[in-house]
Amino acid sequence: MHPALSVLFFTTLSGAGYGLLFLLGTGVALGIWPHLPLEIAMPLAIGLGLVALGLASSMAHLGQPARAWRAFTQWRTSWLSREGVLAVLGFAPALALGFLYFTPVEGGMNPPLQRACGATMALLAVATVYCTAQIYASLKTVPAWHNPYVTPGYFLFALYSAGLWLWALGAWYRRGDPQFWPQLGLPPGVLFMVVVVAMLACVQKLLYWRHIDNPPVTATVESATGLNDVGAVSAFERPHTEENYITREMVFVLARKHSTKLRAIALLFAFALPLAALVFAMLWVPTSFVLATVALVSASVGIFVERWLFFAEARHVVSLYYGEQKA
Template identity: 40%
Template sequence: MHPAPSVIIFTCISGLGFGLLTFLGLNFPDVSGWTAFWFFFIAFGLAVGGLVSSTFHLGNPQRAWKAFSQWRTSWLSREGVFAVLALMVMGLYALLVIFFDTKIAPLGWLGAALSLITAICTSMIYGQMKTVPRWNMSSTPVLYVMYSLAGGALLAGQMTAALVLIVFLTGFQIYAWMQGDKRFDEAGHTIESATGLGNLGKVRLLESPHSGENYLTKEMIHKIGRKHAMKLRIISALFLGVLPIFVMTFMEVHHIGAAVLVISHMIGLFISRWLFFAEAEHVVGLYYDKR
């Protein structure tokens, strides 16, 4: 699948933002006044920034508001609805915390739950795709939620929680990569099954429908990113987990240290999200004898 920068930025950044909102809603860290303002400022900046970025890949972004209507069937619509609900509830909560020094705990819990549900909805946009076997597995939502929570914990300065979550996240990401490698073959999709001609013999594409590219081949048969997949996985795992875990375990983390941790984790996150798209193979490639 084509790794569109706007979609990578959207899923990464808004995931982190809603992860931080989850922790803020649960009153971690216990802050008020200006300190609380900056925490909420970062959280809303990331969540809203990500959502705005997601509209950049639309063909007609001026109609994006219509995407709130189909929450009964569409995960993308649900994501939009829950994102707005989470932002409204947490906005009210933040307003009360910052300006009125009032904490209504149940309101925060509700906001935290809505933030977490938003991350799940994002993951299901991809997890539901039966046409992309690498995405269509239960580890996809687990992974997205773990990324959201681990990054959120780090941004919220919850070092113990962050350490535990990042250890689990890194391990689970490696497991998901390995599972993902087997998915396409496990699903049993081949050019023979796709064309239904397998009973006649071995099938190969003799002539492509057209001499050049088309929307489908550009969008769904994207091979460039896979060339260095293994190296990128290692680099991602190092920045995402190994380095932050090392720093958190063996060093005293202050403000600059925390910034380094967050940046390192985010580099790892961006690389792994790039791979999430670049390594994903769509079954339509079979009709083009490509994967």
């Protein structure tokens, strides 16, 4: 499939944003984090900002952005519509949570209501990411997406990028504190979570690539044309004499050598460099805020390349009519 930049920015930015909102909402619901107004303001504002930027970038992929409202009416049958509805609904508990933290009420800060908003925000974040993943995983006509590796990948990358954002925020917030490490202002175990989720995401991506490199045959030229009984079938000539929407969007060709090189780049920037930065930060605490920034930027680049490959390596079964032998 053709990797549209608007969709790449959407999945990368919104994934990190919803991951932040999930971690923040979970911490509030369980009462373990945050403890200070600034600790909620920073991840809440950045999480909502990333989500808003992602949604705005997705509008660029629409042929008629003015008609985008119509997408919200198809929630009964469309995962994209469900994603849009949940994305909008998710702003309500997030804004309510921010309002409750910064607006004292009689008798205190009303923790039960805060926890309810946090839990609702976390659940809506999970549901929205799930809908985003299902937009692709539900497409039987794209074998590279219609498999059990896609949805877990979306969740893992959202958590991973969100953990790096929290580490960077906490590191910059406490960068001048001599007692830096115990006072990062982070939820308990977030750095351990980053390492574990990074390892799981890396394994998931390697398994995914192995799966699409050796996919089960779901369709052939013979089955697509209904000519199974006549033996081997090949196209006499292409259906069109020049490029059109189908060849441009659904029969995108990525050379194997380029795919291998880009996979290595994705693994290096998304996992190797951020984890190395985390190890050095533990050994040399005063530089943690610099290394956290390096890890965040590196992972963002790596995830963007991984998202590009996610689309570029996927083939629609319509490619069978343009020279492919199986899908």
